[in-house]
Amino acid sequence: MVLGGGTAGELVAAGLARAGRDVALVENRLVGGESPYFACVPSKSLLLSARRGETWEMALARRDELTGRRSDDPAVARMAEAGVTVLRGKGRVAAPGRVEVDGVEHGFADLVVCTGSEPVVPAADGLADVPLWTSDEALSVPDLPRRLVILGGGPVGCELAQVYAAFGSQVAVVEASGRLLPAEAPFAGEVLADELRRMGVDLRLGAGLGDIERKDTGLRLWLSDGGTLDADRVLVAAGRRPRVEGLGLEHLGVAVAPGHGLPVDETCRVPSATGSVWAAGDVTGVARTTHAARYQARVVLSNLLGRRREADYRAIPRVVYTNPTVYSVGISPRRAAELGIDLRTAGYDLAATARAAVGADERGRVELYADRARGLLVGAAAAGLGAEEWMSEIALAIRAETPLSLLADVVHAFPTYGESVEAPLRELAAACAAARDESTREEDP
């Protein structure tokens, strides 16, 4: 029994059915989940249309074509072809071994929870009384608001600010932290802030929403820093939380904490008092991207088919597909500080590459982070055109724990942005070798 038919649920269900298992997939909205209809696909489509300079009408036509006009018929057909029984409706565990879908009970031996996540709406005065957009509406309706205020400057807020500003909306972003993308390396948010400001986006950093009021002329927002903003539409992009409530998991002795992911071990199994319970995707709160959902789904699939597999999250990329792209992988400086890891950082401005000169685009920077104690690359961030592609080798290096001396010996084609990692890798390799020599001398005087 797979609860939730998004990216993770579809992959687990189809894989098990193809292996000859008897599989039911419960879905209460669209088979396929968020990514193809309301998240990754429409947002990347609109960002590309903006980059190409298309009109809003052309961009909408392209978006709606790529999302299949939000019809899940092809996805349902794929499930049928794989041999999966699709049960339409909201599912919840009624008792050990029993799931109820809209009043009808079905039995199960193994349960895989893939119920995804939902947007968080901040508690602010007046917010409950005004019509709000979440990313779902922003990426599926045809409206182009004249004045749009976006609450939150994380990946969703930044991507959508760029989309709407590019097509002519007057956009303001209200971000509670002092910078955009606060979870990532500080320079990344700064590069993006420069670009959004250049496009005319009004950035209100370090400010929260105090109050909101309806006026004849639209909405008036009062911010915690004393500022005000007028808007025709407010888009909430203040984070998402795992969808764990109302699933009846307490019947299986699963510890559910609202706002937190379902706990999973390294095999993606959920500790429970009774039965075989597994989880994959946003509901685990581990990585919250489509590729991570797919990865965890493959781990569950393998374990359910009797081949033990453990997930390794050290090098899952986190990409914001703005122009320029912001790419992060592994440990961020903020996370390193939380974990008490002493990082050695080496960076390079893309402006110093020949590629930037020939492409007439000098924006961006790359930073690589090595764990001083282990002498290994553990994280990286880049802001730059195409970084989602040319930074992949760094993800591999982190995951494979490739020695810095070897990485520093890799040759990149000229002229590419990829060359930008060479100087920082040499710097880190030399520094880590020197630190190793130093500690060897101390141990062996």
Ligand SMILES: Cc1cc2nc3c(=O)[nH]c(=O)nc-3n(C[C@H](O)[C@H](O)[C@H](O)COP(=O)(O)OP(=O)(O)OC[C@H]3O[C@@H](n4cnc5c(N)ncnc54)[C@H](O)[C@@H]3O)c2cc1C
């Ligand atoms: C605006 C936006 C842009 C994004 N862009 C990217 C991107 O470019 N790249 C990327 O990697 N990630 C991106 N993401 C993240 C990505 O969309 C998610 O990580 C991914 O969709 C998670 O897949 P999932 O299977 O865990 O959940 P979902 O796709 O949300 O699927 C969960 C499914 O479970 C169903 N469900 C829930 N509860 C029940 C129930 N009780 N009964 C029956 N069905 C139920 C839901 O209807 C839903 O269909 C983006 C997210 C947003 C919001």
Ligand SMILES: NC(=O)c1ccc[n+]([C@@H]2O[C@H](COP(=O)([O-])OP(=O)(O)OC[C@H]3O[C@@H](n4cnc5c(N)ncnc54)[C@H](O)[C@@H]3O)[C@@H](O)[C@H]2O)c1
């Ligand atoms: N390209 C991608 O892979 C991609 C794109 C978009 C989203 N996603 C996924 O979707 C998830 C959700 O993204 P998100 O950007 O909504 O969440 P987020 O948690 O990453 O960012 C939310 C931002 O809103 C701010 N915030 C919270 N409350 C606020 C308030 N009241 N006023 C002002 N600011 C406030 C936070 O400080 C934070 O910077 C992410 O974790 C990400 O993994 C992925």
